[in-house]
Amino acid sequence: xxxxxxxxxxxxxxxxxxxxxxxxxxxxxQAQITLLNGQAQNAPVPQTDAQRQAQxxxxxxxAAADQLFQQEMTQRRMYYGQREAxxxxxxxxxxxxxxxxxxxxxxxxxxKIQQDALKAYGDYQKQLFTADGQHLQAVAxxxxxxxxxxxxxxxxxxxxxxxxxxxxxxxxxxTQRLNxxxxxxxxxxxxxxxxxxxxxLANIETREEALINSLKARDNADLKSYQESLQRDAxxxxxxARVSMMNDTNDKLKARQKQMNDQLRTQxxxxxxxxxxxxxxxxxxxxxxxxxxxxxxxxxxxxxAQYSAEFTKALAAYQQTRKQLVAKYSAIGHMQFIDDxxxxxxxxxxxxxxxxxxxKIIDQVQAQVGEVARERGVAIVFSSIRGAGHAVDLTDQxxxxxxxxxxxxxxxxxxxxxxxxxxxxxxxxPSGSRS
Amino acid sequence: MHIRFISAIAVxxxxxxxxxxxxxxxxxxxxxxxxxxxxxxxxxxxxAQVQFSQFRDQxxxxxxxxxxxxxxxxxxxxxxxxxxxxAAKQHELFDPLLSRAQTAIALVAAQKSMSxxxxxxxxxxxxxxxxxxxxxxxxxxxxxxPPVNTPPPSEVGYVDQTQIDQLPxxxxxxxxxxxxxxxxxxxMQTQMAGKSQSDQATIVAQFxxxxxxxxxxxxxxxxxxxxxxxxxxxxxxxxxxxIDQADRVYGGTDVTADVLSSLK
Numbered sequence: 119x120x121x122x123x124x125x126x127x128x129x130x131x132x133x134x135x136x137x138x139x140x141x142x143x144x145x146x147x148q149a150q151i152t153l154l155n156g157q158a159q160n161a162p163v164p165q166t167d168a169q170r171q172a173q174x175x176x177x178x179x180x181a182a183a184d185q186l187f188q189q190e191m192t193q194r195r196m197y198y199g200q201r202e203a204x205x206x207x208x209x210x211x212x213x214x215x216x217x218x219x220x221x222x223x224x225x226x227x228x229x230k231i232q233q234d235a236l237k238a239y240g241d242y243q244k245q246l247f248t249a250d251g252q253h254l255q256a257v258a259x260x261x262x263x264x265x266x267x268x269x270x271x272x273x274x275x276x277x278x279x280x281x282x283x284x285x286x287x288x289x290x291x292x293t294q295r296l297n298x299x300x301x302x303x304x305x306x307x308x309x310x311x312x313x314x315x316x317x318x319l320a321n322i323e324t325r326e327e328a329l330i331n332s333l334k335a336r337d338n339a340d341l342k343s344y345q346e347s348l349q350r351d352a353x354x355x356x357x358x359a360r361v362s363m364m365n366d367t368n369d370k371l372k373a374r375q376k377q378m379n380d381q382l383r384t385q386x387x388x389x390x391x392x393x394x395x396x397x398x399x400x401x402x403x404x405x406x407x408x409x410x411x412x413x414x415x416x417x418x419x420x421x422x423a424q425y426s427a428e429f430t431k432a433l434a435a436y437q438q439t440r441k442q443l444v445a446k447y448s449a450i451g452h453m454q455f456i457d458d459x460x461x462x463x464x465x466x467x468x469x470x471x472x473x474x475x476x477x478k479i480i481d482q483v484q485a486q487v488g489e490v491a492r493e494r495g496v497a498i499v500f501s502s503i504r505g506a507g508h509a510v511d512l513t514d515q516x517x518x519x520x521x522x523x524x525x526x527x528x529x530x531x532x533x534x535x536x537x538x539x540x541x542x543x544x545x546x547x548p549s550g551s552r553s
Numbered sequence: 554m555h556i557r558f559i560s561a562i563a564v565x566x567x568x569x570x571x572x573x574x575x576x577x578x579x580x581x582x583x584x585x586x587x588x589x590x591x592x593x594x595x596x597x598x599x600x601a602q603v604q605f606s607q608f609r610d611q612x613x614x615x616x617x618x619x620x621x622x623x624x625x626x627x628x629x630x631x632x633x634x635x636x637x638x639x640a641a642k643q644h645e646l647f648d649p650l651l652s653r654a655q656t657a658i659a660l661v662a663a664q665k666s667m668s669x670x671x672x673x674x675x676x677x678x679x680x681x682x683x684x685x686x687x688x689x690x691x692x693x694x695x696x697x698x699p700p701v702n703t704p705p706p707s708e709v710g711y712v713d714q715t716q717i718d719q720l721p722x723x724x725x726x727x728x729x730x731x732x733x734x735x736x737x738x739x740x741m742q743t744q745m746a747g748k749s750q751s752d753q754a755t756i757v758a759q760f761x762x763x764x765x766x767x768x769x770x771x772x773x774x775x776x777x778x779x780x781x782x783x784x785x786x787x788x789x790x791x792x793x794x795x796i797d798q799a800d801r802v803y804g805g806t807d808v809t810a811d812v813l814s815s816l817k
Contacts (some may be wrong), residue, residue: 121775124581126708126793129677145761153757156745373610487678497581498679500794504712505783507792 127496127510128503129487134194137517138479147472154465162453163353167258170356172451174254177364180459181444187436189236194428196232202421206414215409231385235378242374244369257359261352265345272344276337283333287326362468425521484520487512575583585662585681585710587802588673591688592654601646608642655803656697658683661701662803668707670803671796704804710795712786717779718817725737730771737763782815783808 135141252288301307301315394491437460444457490512491499592598616635620628661683662670668677690697707777717723722809786808787795795808 125677126581126584128794131677149754149757151760152761153750153754156741162746257654260810265789269555428740484677491678496679498584499677500675501673502797502800503794504795504797505787505795506782507708507710507787507794509793540677 128500129510130513169451176447198425581796583668585667588684595812655674669709669805710792710806710808713798733767786811
């Protein structure tokens with residue numbers, strides 16, 4: 119839109135957004151996103167071997183559930199894509215009077231290529247998970263061994279110190295003890311003197327025992343604290359190894375997936391070109407016919423609706439499975455595990471919601487800036503500047519103009535419900551079904 | 554009655570002139586904008602991006618293999634070498650494309666007698682969109698001949714924010730804020746451990762409020778000072794306004810040196 123006028127203007131976008139009626143919602147969404155990120159960062163770290171094992175098993179099963187879900191969805195997508203392609207091809211054959219539906223053979227070839235690629239990918243994923251499980255077990259064993267050795271060394275050191283102390287105490291009381299024992303060996307001492315000497319001897323022993331026990335208690339506490347610190351350290355190292363391994367595995371899987379997609383694209387492109395050529399002529403003819411056009415749209419809409427319904431259902435089941443797995447292993451490990459993927463999904467949905475809301479606010483601001491600029495004869499308005507010279511500041515006028523608008527209802531400001539299916543539900547576009 | 558009417562018009566004209574003395578003298582047709590993301594989406598750029606991504610992925614794998622079993626110092630050195638390789642590839646792939654795009658923008662801007670072209674993102678209303686012309690010029694076969702003339706003096710200024718960020722006081726403010734944010738973040742993480750969801754939400758809200766206060770304390774005074782310095786320079790040079798250099802695509806008046814000297 120070219121503005122008319124002989125002045126230039128600018129606005130302070132932050133100030134306008136801060137004063138926008140929907141700003142509170144924007145802030146609330148941001149707070150929820152920060153909270154989810156905080157929860158993910160603040161996930162409790164397993165401390166014991168049993169907890170680490172539970173976490174590893176849970177992650178393995180979550181990854182398996184994810185793989186299953188992805189595979190199911192790919193298969194469903196392929197199924198509906200092929201079904202739609204077949205229905206369209208049949209319609210094309212019927213309308214154009216051809217005996218064999220267009221691309222039937224090519225479709226079967228494409229299906230085979232996709233299935234083979236998926237299987238190879240699944241095998242590779244399984245192989246990586248097995249290797250990861252073994253690696254984690256090895257790391258846990260090594261850490262356990264290191265912890266055990268360090269603890270044994272500290273225990274031996276403390277025991278040596280206790281023995282030294284015991285000897286030191288015995289040396290200190292040696293003379294007194296000898297005197298008392300000599301007295302007791304003398305048969306001529308009175309009963310009272312005997313009792314007194316015995317009592318003194320007993321006192322020395324009790325005192326030494328108490329001192330030794332006190333040292334032992336201190337040492338035990340020290341040992342316990344050392345053990346805990348070793349366990350914490352081991353947990354942190356285990357966790358770091360796990361995270362690094364998971365990242366590596368994810369990178370490898372992504373690379374393999376990319377490689378698979380590239381290969382598929384190349385292989386399918388060859389088939390697609392032949393297929394496209396066949397359908398192009400038929401489509402040109404079909405598109406001219408409103409009845410056939412309506413039929414084609416109907417086929418596509420039906421397939422899309424069925425696929426979306428199945429996707430929604432499968433997604434809900436998948437999310438439920440994840441919840442159950444987290445609950446199950448939390449109970450086994452006696453600690454609350456966090457499902458990072460679920461938190462990330464939720465944060466992503468909230469971010470999308472926030473983005474939508476922000477865009478909506480910006481659209482509204484843009485419309486009002488246009489109104490104000492036209493009224494003031496301003497030809498161009500900047501939304502971000504470092505400093506103003508003689509340009510006109512339109513910020514306050516735009517704020518007033520927005521405030522004068524009818525207040526937005528909460529329903530209208532929400533683009534989608536947080537718990538609803540993600541807006542990124544994949545659409546169903548069968549390859550080469552229509553030009 | 555007639556005289557009174559004329560004097561009313563005169564008063565109105567005087568008032569209008571008083572309100573916007575510079576605006577009436579401005580030729581607003583010389584400010585254009587271009588959608589740089591549309592240029593980035595051209596097949597040539599997309600293809601270069603794919604090539605670069607592939608090279609980066611391969612380099613990342615080579616890097617992982619190269620650092621295996623190496624000392625920290627060696628790893629650091631290898632990291633530097635690989636980064637240089639990446640930068641060189643980036644230049645090799647993108648420099649010719651960027652140069653062609655820049656020449657196309659300059660040519661279109663010169664043909665339309667524009668004094669400045671900015672990025673589309675900072676224009677919310679009006680201005681001349683030259684994106685289509687630029688895309689079509691880039692798409693033409695053969696060499697794009699650059700315009701003979703340099704852009705005319707512009708009433709839109711620009712300042713290099715990265716140079717301002719290097720001033721000691723700017724660095725100190727950024728560091729103070731970064732430290733405060735880190736501390737607050739750590740505090741928040743500690744406080745959130747083992748708390749219920751609603752308690753955690755309260756902690757997050759408190760964190761955000763404290764962060765805002767810190768920003769007001771550490772960053773805002775400097776931002777105000779910079780804005781004032783830029784505005785003073787803009788008025789001194791009789792400019793409409795000053796934008797960030799990152800948003801300028803072609804032409805404009807560079808006021809960085811003046812702003813820096815005013816801030817020192």
